[in-house]
Amino acid sequence: MNTCKVSFYFLLFCVLLQSFFSISMANKIDSTLFLINEEWISNFISEKSLLEAHEYGIEMLEIDTLKLKKATKEIFVSNIPFADTKVGFYFYDCFTMESCTIDGNRCNSVQMKIEISFMKEEIERIVCYELSKKN
């Protein structure tokens, strides 16, 4: 009878611990995703393109893709180190809506697919940040 009780309490403890970790991890993931916002993306406008934009207009603005990839990877690794995170990037030109791998298009906007797997949970988020002119 006692063994049954201990087993029950142990099971309950495990469930509570798991849900605690899940909630805590979910909070951590949310807070990390919250860091990746419009303002954060605008920090990755390449300095060279910014200088060009002063001469030829804001159509010349471009995201420093390597820097953004590196920083995004780092932000997930440092905030949720126990989770397995994969981030996919699609850079495109918001003026032509075409991929910037095509000649003549600039990498000024980005759509990211963030896949986080932790224990048995899998979270997938798609975020898209597009450059827009002020009227």
Next chain:
Amino acid sequence: MSIKNIEMILFLIQSFLIKPNSSSLEISGLISLGDVQEESKLYLELLSFTKDNVNLEIYEDDSLFYKEQISFQDFPFEIALPAIEDINQTKKIHLNMKYSEANQVATQFTFDLFPISKDIAIISNLKEGRYTSQTPSFIHLYAFGTQVNLQYEYETFISLGKNDYQFFQSRYFDFSLFEFKIESKKEIHLTNCKVRFLTQFLNSDLFFQEGYTYIDVPLIALKKNHYRLENDFRFYIDRRDGNIYETQNLWCEEELMPFFFPLSVGFHQMIPFEIILEEIGQSKMTIFLQNQVELGNDLRENCFYINKKEKMEGIEYEYV
């Protein structure tokens, strides 16, 4: 016309009225004052001389330092005067020229020899800031027989920039806006200066760099002793981390860039800077031109990023 020039003209008129003796010696000279433990130089030039030889004697605080018989063919010539050992020391130099034949005094004069002060001055009015050295750099002399005129010449630094530095459309720091000239008896050769920004910039890893940013900037001579800073295109942007380097490496863009403020510098932020010009001219003065620059308008204020609700389908992601 300056008071010095009027004095010189009056002196010349006076010299002329005192009937020029057939045996009068007329010389002009320049004494370049040196630093501590550095020789000063006396340069003498003959303007008119009717006799063959003179005995030149130079006394340093009443003790004979130099004695030589010279003829008119020896002019112009230069003599090194004794070095001063201490910054507070002065030496009285007496120069005596006697005709060899009659032992008659051709000219004589006394002057104080002291080291240059090597001033350090701060100028914050860049539009019309001036600084004149505390001690003279040269002593100009004119002797007509026993009539001697000594003039102490100072060097003056004049800033010809402006007082408001705002860059509205650009993050480039325009070095060519800074101009200055030096009023000096001699031609001054300057090749470069240092520009220091008294702000610690964030680097690409969002850590503050250590210390302040120093840049060696070449100078362009516009006229004699009139200079301007050159816009310096010798920086490369690293493709990997966006850092700016002075030497090209594998990851740098091929294009050379001028110095510009990193994106971490916010708009309407005042960035103090100073231009350091060291050991200028004979007086070896060091000038700090201090002011501040403001980035006036962010191009990014005209555009922004939006979080787009409709996501694109069927696209190919690159994974990291």
